[in-house]
Amino acid sequence: MSPTTPGTRPEGQHRDPLQMPENHLDMVVTPDSVDPSREASLRTRIIAIVSMPLFFLLAFTLCYVSATHAPVPHDMAVTIAGPAEVTSELTDGIADQAENAFAVTATTSADDARDSVLKRDAVGAVIIDGTNVTTIVASGGSAIAAPVVQQLGQRIATELGGTATVENVAPLPADDPSGTVLFYFLIVCTVGGFLSVTVISQAIPKIRARAMLATSVGAALIVPPLGFSMVSVWVDFEATFGSIAAVIGIGMIYTLTVGLIATLLTLALGQGAVLGEILILIALNFPSAGASVPESMLPPFWQVIHNGWLGSGAFESMRSIMYFDGNQSGHWLAQLLIWTAAAIVLIALVIIVQRRRGAAVHQNDGSIAPTGPERSAEAQAGAAEHALVGTAGIV
């Protein structure tokens, strides 16, 4: 045996510099995994110490602050019901005074206006009956958007010389007056989903894709019921068993999707998966969900993200079920399921590609080479802790 201290860099192996082979990031979470006799190279240390915190700072600050710092209505859908000549004049006036703030639909039917809010076609409605104005809001749709509609109704009433009364057709429960608890449930599902995949990929260095898929399924079955139970310690949603079960069901689909995406990223990116997870599942996902700030008050870029991302698909479908008798939940559930299906297809593609590549290497070298998925998973680098502590910053 050589009398020198064991080296930290495997000899004779050509490594991808991005894989940082000598660091300890791939074996921290699991017990007894740190070998204190090994230390990372200076380059690895600098890359890790600087890049990780910097990435989180950049991603969170840019995404969350840009989305939520000063919410104002952007094409907020509002229905105005009343005599055609009155609503026409009001619609023009609103368009002139608050350009692009509201997307007004006029109708002569008060019932249609109320239904448009209940069916989530509009954020709110203003019903005009002479000088009496009734403002229809839905705080379940957003506790921030409701006052905006209320102010609009008040201004219309003042203009008509009457008074405005407010009717909340989808109120929030007394235990959740700000309407944020469903969002916290979404956060629990997100972190529980991708963290489970991340830790299992660290605990089993040569983990196979099917083990990660099984973990995703397991997380989907366990995390939402457990998380909702914990939330229920504080909050009574005042909903039926069926509604609660449906919300947990949506949470299961969402958690599964998150787990699948984490699996896909782990297979495809290896050590870089944590950055991809933070970007896709947190930095872009949470601000666009429509929870901290409703879609109608997000900046246009974030409105586009909202209408295509998985988090908003889950959150809006939960919101529909919990507060709007399921109205429009199908649309949002479909948005979520597209992500689920896409993740499954992409995982299959990555596995096929990596197996073929592994087989090609095997033929060329005449030796047994690890297949792509296993090798990529092995390169997972302390992702669990980074992801968790990073996520904590945004909640």
Added chain:
Amino acid sequence: MTDSPSSQTAVPVRRSAPVVKIAAAFLLPLFFVIAFPLLFVGAIHKPTPHELSILVVGPDQVVSQIAAGLDGTDEYAATATDVVDDAKSSVEERKVMGSILVSVDTADAAGNAAPAGSAAPADPAAATATASPGSAGAPTYTVTTYVANAEGRAVAATVTAAGEKIAEQLGTTATVEDLAPLAATDTLGVTLFYLLTYTSVGGYLVVIVLMQVMPKARLSTRFGAVTVAAIAAPLVAFGLSSIFVGDYGASFGTIMGLLGVIALYVFTVGSVGILIEQFLGKAATFGIMLFVVFLNFPSAGGAAPAAMLPPFWQFMHEVYFGAGAYEAMRSIVYFGGNGAARWIFQLLAWTFGIVLINVVVYLAKTVRRQKREIAELSRAATGGPELQGQSEADSTGDPASAKHVKVEVYQLYEPDRTEDPHHEPVRALTQSEGETR
């Protein structure tokens, strides 16, 4: 600080059973799924006023009853005074969350001096809230509510509601004056809290990454990294957020003060992380999540104002380091620095305390480790079976009674024991120096 040379003892590489390893790994997501709802959601899901401090200003015979009525509830901690100037100054100086000024004029005193203890409306706008004159001799009340949206929009709304209720009881309406409005680019009042949370990540993530890439880093190295993070993180986070939020309309000095407080906070967070790591080792993530996130963020007063938190979290707010930082930031940006000293002191107490404990713990662990190593090497020097060759610088006396021992152990030969299932490979040379007593 006495960083001893890190001695490389022969460390066997231990591996847990796969099942235990996997089960232990899942503790991390399980911890989040349980702790986050219980702590974070429990604190802020339903902001309700608890002992919200409010000042009622006006003639004693009028406001004492009003204040007593408010103070008798769990929602408010009300005090009364007849010093009109306190109505504004107490809010601006952050002594109370809001104030309600009740001015009284008697109908027959119109045009004459107000009766003793009464007050004129504090500003012209307040005059519009004057109650309609009643019958001759009946008093006329004017109610002005002073709020500070920078204390939290929910707090301002609660104080406003109290003012409206009092005005209604007095047969008038209240006007509201916001003495510390939020910046136009911070209408929800959340951006300072974002700064706090994101820079926290910069503070403790450095510690965690350092723990992984340099598991044997000296204490000075760790504090050095935390210091760098404390300087860089506020600059990066504020610089990026200013793209959207701007500078709050504040002066250069104000922003520098803000950045200084954040830097102190990040350093404190990093120091807390280092201390937790010293105690918990690889399980430090759990401790950091608990002490820096789950206990710190809800109690800071950003996600929900302190006056609207449950009593336990209000207590945490009064003592915890995140609250010290956040309230100091709020004072600096929105209250001209009023009240900042008290909160900076709270933060500083943590900073010094944690650094001190870190040093003490590190020294204690170092001395203990050195004693253990010396004892092991002394045993080995008397004929331990594991090591084949060894030399001692001081082998003349009894090693146990030596004042100073320097030992170098050389791994010269290790037989091939691959057949031995209990064999634990010796991985490193060992050098150790220290005192025994």
